[in-house]
Amino acid sequence: MTEHSTNPEKTGAILSLKGVSKNFGAVSALTDIELDIHPGEIVALVGDNGAGKSTLVKILAGVHQPSSGTILFEGQPVTMSGPADALKLGIATVFQDLALCENLDVVANIFLGQEKNAWHLDEVAMEVRSWELLNELAARIPSVREPVASLSGGQRQTVAIARSLLLEPKIIMLDEPTAALGVAQTAEVLNLVERVRDKGLGVIMISHNMEDVRAVADRIVVLRLGRNNGVFTPDASNQELVGAITGAADNAVSRRASRLSPSAASEGARP
Numbered sequence: 506m507t508e509h510s511t512n513p514e515k516t517g518a519i520l521s522l523k524g525v526s527k528n529f530g531a532v533s534a535l536t537d538i539e540l541d542i543h544p545g546e547i548v549a550l551v552g553d554n555g556a557g558k559s560t561l562v563k564i565l566a567g568v569h570q571p572s573s574g575t576i577l578f579e580g581q582p583v584t585m586s587g588p589a590d591a592l593k594l595g596i597a598t599v600f601q602d603l604a605l606c607e608n609l610d611v612v613a614n615i616f617l618g619q620e621k622n623a624w625h626l627d628e629v630a631m632e633v634r635s636w637e638l639l640n641e642l643a644a645r646i647p648s649v650r651e652p653v654a655s656l657s658g659g660q661r662q663t664v665a666i667a668r669s670l671l672l673e674p675k676i677i678m679l680d681e682p683t684a685a686l687g688v689a690q691t692a693e694v695l696n697l698v699e700r701v702r703d704k705g706l707g708v709i710m711i712s713h714n715m716e717d718v719r720a721v722a723d724r725i726v727v728l729r730l731g732r733n734n735g736v737f738t739p740d741a742s743n744q745e746l747v748g749a750i751t752g753a754a755d756n757a758v759s760r761r762a763s764r765l766s767p768s769a770a771s772e773g774a775r776p
């Protein structure tokens with residue numbers, strides 16, 4: 506079940522991390538991380554609290570710089586000294602807080618931060634482009650002139666994802682996109698994530714919910730205490746996954762996971 510990290514030149518990975526480490530003073534948040542992301546695949550990044558997921562996302566978003574190691578983008582080593590560099594390369598991030606402005610409508614939110622964009626003050630062009638992005642995602646938004654405050658959690662996530670696609674990235678990172686969503690909205694957002702993959706983007710999805718991860722991920726990358734702790738296919742058993750996440754093959758959570766059905770066991774896998 507466990508796969509090995511591969512050579513990007515051979516595999517056509519868009520993004521590869523080679524031995525990436527990050528220290529905050531004496532704290533080693535990440536140690537020797539290896540990760541490949543290919544076009545048209547969803548990679549779920551899972552791990553217990555403090556495993557290093559957020560730190561890894563922030564490195565790839567240009568917020569943090571690695572202490573050591575190499576990031577290859579389309580086979581070339583890159584350094585990102587800020588979020589603008591990541592966006593310029595084609596790495597978009599939807600953080601958990603979504604960073605939407607409640608009082609602004611969908612169009613204004615999609616174009617937020619694009620003040621230098623030539624379209625920015627052309628309301629008609631912005632509205633047309635917003636509908637295009639939402640239609641590509643087959644998103645169900647009643648009106649792009651609604652303030653975001655009136656949208657559901659799933660619709661807000663949709664707007665945040667549409668916004669991240671505006672600059673036509675090659676990689677999109679989603680931090681807990683289904684956290685706090687109900688069943689129907691979760692299904693809607695997961696469909697959306699699959700559509701992003703089907704457009705040929707590489708998707709990195711952080712999630713604590715094993716059921717969501719199994720539903721859409723092509724590969725599941727486990728981090729534990731800041732290190733790689735296995736790469737799994739979605740048909741890995743709950744026991745394998747929980748074992749890799751918690752670091753123990755035999756504990757109360759993994760025993761319960763092995764007894765329960767996959768959907769019920771995913772509750773047990775929530776770190």
Ligand SMILES: Nc1ncnc2c1ncn2[C@@H]1O[C@H](COP(=O)(O)OP(=O)(O)OP(=O)(O)O)[C@@H](O)[C@H]1O
Binds near residue numbers: 552555559561
């Ligand atoms: N800015 C920082 N300064 C010091 N230590 C940090 C900083 N950011 C993260 N850490 C430490 O790095 C480790 C990894 O944290 P990180 O937030 O990346 O984990 P995580 O897997 O995202 O956890 P969670 O699921 O709780 O968000 C933790 O020990 C954390 O305390």
